[in-house]
Each structure stands twice: as C-alpha cells, then as structure tokens.
Amino acid sequence: MLSTAQVQLPADSAMVAGAALRTFFNIADVWRLNVEQAMVLLGLDSRSTYFKWKKNPETASLNTDKLERLSYIFGIYKALQILLPKPEAADGWLHKPNQAALFSGQTALQRMLSGRVADLYVVRQYLDAQCGWA
Structure with missing residues (x-):
C-alpha cells in the first residue's frame, strides 16, 4: 500500500506542477526567502532538485505532500x-516576532x-x- 506522500499526480499534471x-517561487521572492528556507517549506532535501524545479517547473513530479505544502503556502x-x-506589511508579517500563543514570540516564518x-x-x-x- 502506498502512503499518501508516495502517490504521484498523473503525467498530464505537468501544467499544474x-x-x-x-x-511558489514568486511568493518565495516576495517573502525574501533564501534557498534553504524555500527548500524547507517545499519539503525538499535536494538542492539540485530545487534548482531543477526552479529552472523548469513543468518537469517536477509533485506528490501529495508537496501539493499540501503548496496549498497551505498559497492560503x-x-x-x-x-x-x-x-x-510591505503583508510580506513582512512572516518576519516579525508575534506574541500570539501559537508563536510565543517567534516569527511565523520560524x-x-x-x-x-502541520506547522504550515x-x-x-x-x-x-x-x-x-475559521
């Protein structure tokens, strides 16, 4: 049995990917994320995959984990x-310390x-x- 993270989208989903x-890469630029931060948000371990996807996003094979992450980021x-x-306020909010109980003084980005x-x-x-x- 395949886990949810292993299920791949059909091949015709290259346009969606x-x-x-x-x-995502446009949002990452606006949010001033570095490569490592963007990789963590995408759930990627491989820098080569990250740069391959950035150069040719249609070549990506997005499993349900990646799609879920992207959905939360877009939301x-x-x-x-x-x-x-x-x-400037919207894009800077992630970088500002937040006193809400959820963040305990950390930034949302942290x-x-x-x-x-789950944190996304x-x-x-x-x-x-x-x-x-909600």
Missing part, C-alpha cells in the same frame, strides 16, 4: 494579502520552518481565523 511551482499568502493590504506540514497548517488556520473564515 509548473503553475504551482512558478507561483497563507492570500490571507496576508487580505488582512494586510499594504504589500514556525513554518520546522519542516512539518496551523499558521494558515491562525490567519484564516483572523480573516473570520
């Missing part, structure tokens, strides 16, 4: 754009960089609640 990764980005309409999908989920859930969606 390409669009998703292009969006976090969207919620920040809604909550903080000024781009929480997201634990490497666990809780940051998104927190922001969704701030938007009134």
Whole structure:
C-alpha cells in the first residue's frame, strides 16, 4: 500500500506542477526567502532538485505532500494579502516576532520552518481565523 506522500499526480499534471511551482517561487521572492528556507517549506532535501524545479517547473513530479505544502503556502499568502493590504506589511508579517500563543514570540516564518506540514497548517488556520473564515 502506498502512503499518501508516495502517490504521484498523473503525467498530464505537468501544467499544474509548473503553475504551482512558478507561483511558489514568486511568493518565495516576495517573502525574501533564501534557498534553504524555500527548500524547507517545499519539503525538499535536494538542492539540485530545487534548482531543477526552479529552472523548469513543468518537469517536477509533485506528490501529495508537496501539493499540501503548496496549498497551505498559497492560503497563507492570500490571507496576508487580505488582512494586510499594504504589500510591505503583508510580506513582512512572516518576519516579525508575534506574541500570539501559537508563536510565543517567534516569527511565523520560524514556525513554518520546522519542516512539518502541520506547522504550515496551523499558521494558515491562525490567519484564516483572523480573516473570520475559521
């Protein structure tokens, strides 16, 4: 039996993978992430895979773990754009210490960089609640 992380998308999903990764790399630029931080958010261990995907995103094979991570990242980005309409505020929020119980004085980015999908989920859930969606 395959685990969820091993299930691959059909081959015709190259366009979806390409669009998703292009969006991710644009968000990573706006958020001022370095390569290592972007790799952690994507759940990647291989720098060569990271740079291959960045150069040719359509060649990526995204399993459900990667898609789940991307979904949470896109949701976090969207919620920040809604909550903080000024781009510099929205894009800088991840880097500012946060006194909410969820963060305990750390930045949201520090929480997201634990490497666990669950931490992406809780940051998104927190922001969704701030938007009134949860």
